[in-house]
Amino acid sequence: MRAISLSSLTAAAFFHSVAAASAGMAFPSVSDYGARGDGTTNDTAAFNNCLAANNVCWVDSGKKFVVGNVIMNNGNRLQGFGSVQYGTATGATTTVRPVLIGAAGATKMIDVTRISHGGGIVGLMLDCRSSAMDGISSGSFQLTLDQVTVVGCNNGFGGGPTYTGEAHITNSTFGNNVNGVVNLVDSFILNADFAGNTGDGVYFGTGANSNTITNSRFEWNLGYGFETYGGTNSVNISNCVFDRNYKAGARIQGSTGINLTGNSFSRNGRNGVAAEENTQISINASRRVNLTGNTSETGTDDGGTGPRTPAYVVSFVGANAYVTINGLNTGGRYSATNLTGGYVTGVVQGTAPTTGYIFANVSQ
Known part of the structure; x- marks a missing residue:
């Protein structure tokens, strides 16, 4: 499947491609790079290779991907197709969403410190299953989270030594973490829920x-x-x-x-x-x-x-x-x-x- 560069698209074509991606088309999938999504195999390398080669990477629905320290870069969009779920749901209680499960020994599930000019995480459930691991790291600038559920982590989003700037968090939920969201600057939270964090x-x-x-x-x-x-x-x-x-x-x-x-x-x-x-x-x-x-x-x-x-x-x-x-x-x-x-x-x-x-x- 051909990688799509944002610079190669007109604005109209880009938004048409985004709409197509909601149906699982147009963009390459992490599965194209070898991700198994079987809930056991460590798929971190497949995620990193996909994100390094493409602006947008599709994450297949109904699968559970074990990952840790996934690196997102400027302009990256990690895209799944999922609906909002309440904060007490976990990777074990959902069947249709694409789920990321924290890999043992990782300090964070997704590292967004390289995002200094925008990126996005959409339609995914993150289940760290470890209070020693952050879900989405701090240190990004202009990162968008939409229809994202983060559970079972230390900090759901943020909490590292650096703060997070100009984040937009919409239609998302943070539950059963130590803290839901930590230390934002110049940021927006809209239509979110924070439930059952310790x-x-x-x-x-x-x-x-x-x-x-x-x-x-x-x-x-x-x-x-x-x-x-x-x-x-x-x-x-x-x-x-x-x-x-x-x-x-x-x-x-x-x-x-x-x-x-x-x-x-x-x-x-x-x-x-x-x-x-x-x-x-x-x-x-x-x-x-x-x-x-x-x-x-x-x-x-x-x-x-x-x-x-x-x-x-x-x-x-x-x-x-x-x-x-x-x-x-x-x-x-x-x-x-x-x-x-x-x-x-x-x-x-x-x-x-x-x-x-x-x-x-x-x-x-």
Whole structure:
């Protein structure tokens, strides 16, 4: 099968070829380079040879490819045909998707550090089956992930010594990892879910600035649903659901310019943790934080078990400044006559900011 170079295609021909690829045509397959996809044979060399020789490589559906440290280059697109699956699915519970299984001894499943001018991973499930391995490495620039499921890894995407810039993550899911997505810069997350990770759904450390997350779900993570830590600036989160995370749904620590708008928070802090974690939103030593039009509800775990959580809607820790809480619907305090209350103990816990604090239009 002839390799197709992006430079040899007109724009119209290229997009026609992409459409054809969704039916498994036009582009060479990793199987053309010797990949077995039998769930046992190490197919890393076949993947690397395909990606080195072609811009786009097709990954056959319904097969399981054992790989580790697959190297993607500028302009590479690793393409499968798959639908979105929930974050608790694994390579053992899917039958139609192309699945990549982590090869023993690898430090990452896919190495994207060579992508400095764009690349893509589409329609694949990655199942590391090892918390010592990252799914997709950090260090790329302008990488697109679409209809990708990453499970069973250390970090699903990112987490290495370098950050990831201008990533676009759409229609994807990260579950049963240690952390789902880590340390993006100038990036976008849209229509994604983060479920059952043993750490955070999304973690942004110092310098993970200027990110946008929208229409996404953070659920059952054993850490925080979302966390900014130690100097993160300019992050916008809107129209997301934060439900039953073991700690706070969102933690904002040592950060500046964080906006949470139109989000739904329910049953976070379910582990009976400390007050600043048994809350929907924890704000710790941060400045210029804006919470607008969010809703809060308490509840027990599925099946009615466990404590009713959270104790608080917003917890303040340390010295905060210029915080605005406006249009917050807490649903009212839980009581025998109000079984859908928005908090168990109080709307706010801790010392409220003394500088630039606005607390308005809060329904209880």
